[in-house]
Amino acid sequence: xxxxxxxxxxxxxxxxxxxxxxxxxxxxxxxxxxxxxxxxxxxxxxxxxxxxxxxxxxxxxxxxxxxxxxxxxxxxxxxxxxxxxxxxxxxxxxxxxxxxxxxxxxxxxxxxxxxxxxxxxxxxxxxxxxxxxxxxxxxxxxxxxxxxxxxxxxxxxxxxxxxxxxxxxxxxxxxxxxxxxxxxxxxxxxxxxxxxxxxxxxxxxxxxxxxxxxxxxxxxxxxxxxxxxxxxxxxxxxxxxxxxxxxxxxxx
Numbered sequence: 663x664x665x666x667x668x669x670x671x672x673x674x675x676x677x678x679x680x681x682x683x684x685x686x687x688x689x690x691x692x693x694x695x696x697x698x699x700x701x702x703x704x705x706x707x708x709x710x711x712x713x714x715x716x717x718x719x720x721x722x723x724x725x726x727x728x729x730x731x732x733x734x735x736x737x738x739x740x741x742x743x744x745x746x747x748x749x750x751x752x753x754x755x756x757x758x759x760x761x762x763x764x765x766x767x768x769x770x771x772x773x774x775x776x777x778x779x780x781x782x783x784x785x786x787x788x789x790x791x792x793x794x795x796x797x798x799x800x801x802x803x804x805x806x807x808x809x810x811x812x813x814x815x816x817x818x819x820x821x822x823x824x825x826x827x828x829x830x831x832x833x834x835x836x837x838x839x840x841x842x843x844x845x846x847x848x849x850x851x852x853x854x855x856x857x858x859x860x861x862x863x864x865x866x867x868x869x870x871x872x873x874x875x876x877x878x879x880x881x882x883x884x885x886x887x888x889x890x891x892x893x894x895x896x897x898x899x900x901x902x903x904x905x906x907x908x909x910x911x912x913x914x
Contacts, residue, residue, distance in 0.1 A: 663687045663815040663914045667703040669696075670906035672693045672849060672877055672878045673727035674723050681727040681879055683903075684845060685709050686813050686821055689792040694813055697721045697731035702738060713738045714746045718792050720799075721754035722825025723808035723896065724761050733765060736773040736780075749779040754796070755807040757836055758784050785809055800836040802827025803860045814838055821845065822872075826881065829868050837872035844874040845882035845906070845914050852894040862891040866898030874899070880906035890907040 671679030685705060692715050694705065694861040705711040712737055713856020721729050731750070739746050752758070753885070762782045765773050774780075779842045790797045794816045804827030814820040820842040824833070837844065845869055850861035860868070862879060869877040877899055879891055886903040895903045904912070 663817070663819060663821070665821050665845070665878075665912040665914055666709045667906045667908060667910040667912075668701055668708050669698050669876070669879065670910070672881055672883050673698075673725070674884055676884055678908065679882060680704050680723075681730070681816055684730075684823055685711060687796050688815055690715075691795070692716055693720065693792070693795065693813055694719045695813070696728045697735060698727045698766045698826070699833075701731040704908070706822045714744045715895070716750065718797075719750070720797070720811045720813075720823075721758060721811075722811065723751065723804060723806050723824065724757055725806065725823060725826070728825065729761070733769060736765075736775075737769070739778070740772065740774075740776045740896050744873055744905045746778045749781065750775070751781045751783060751792070753783050753785055753790075753799075753811050756784050757807065758782050777821070777861040781867055793845055798836055800833040802833055803830055804828075810836070812840070812842070814840055815914070819843075821914055824868075826859060829866070829871070834868075834871050837874065842872075843878060843912065844869050844872060845865060845878045845880050848879040848886060848895075849881055849883050851883075851886050852890055862886075862894035863898050864869060866895035866903070869895070869899040869901065874901060876902045876904065876912075878904045878906050878912065882906070
């Protein structure tokens, strides 16, 4: 299983960081977690993955920096050059279907499927099977409903992407249920606090609580510098700590 960081930034434009997006691959199966602005091009640029090759989209929450490229994705899938025929499933939190209905009102047929089946599904608990993967989610504490996603491969190893938010007991319990790499949001610099977000020390403490094998700090605002962020996280977490960069590839 392979994780590619397509976007490691936030809503604030940065020269070297795009909005959040992660690609998880096993063989020819491709799962995308979040679609911030620029993600559709980023998937092609960093991983060579076209819109036709995306099998499943997982949305953590409905803030624009995590889902705004849904429109470019759905519009591109209507092109004759793409010729998609396989179903596309998009999983997300409560409100996802209403979000899509609003997009339909705005963009009409341009975001509706052509020659393929499109399913928007709001997560209601439990575990779902998709291809070789087992998918599970748990809420975090954020300003809108946010789901941390656990994507477990056939060997039992998992990748967990927190999206935004502070930890909940449900999320920690989900993380502890399997060996995993934790991709944790780190919007804040060391010492800064804000409800609904984490700093490097808090992300490191979360990885310690979750017994993570590896911690990847991502969703970095411009004021969060890689060196100090990694150093602060390592004070709380004894495992390997990586600071995400766009295009980073991690074998899991």
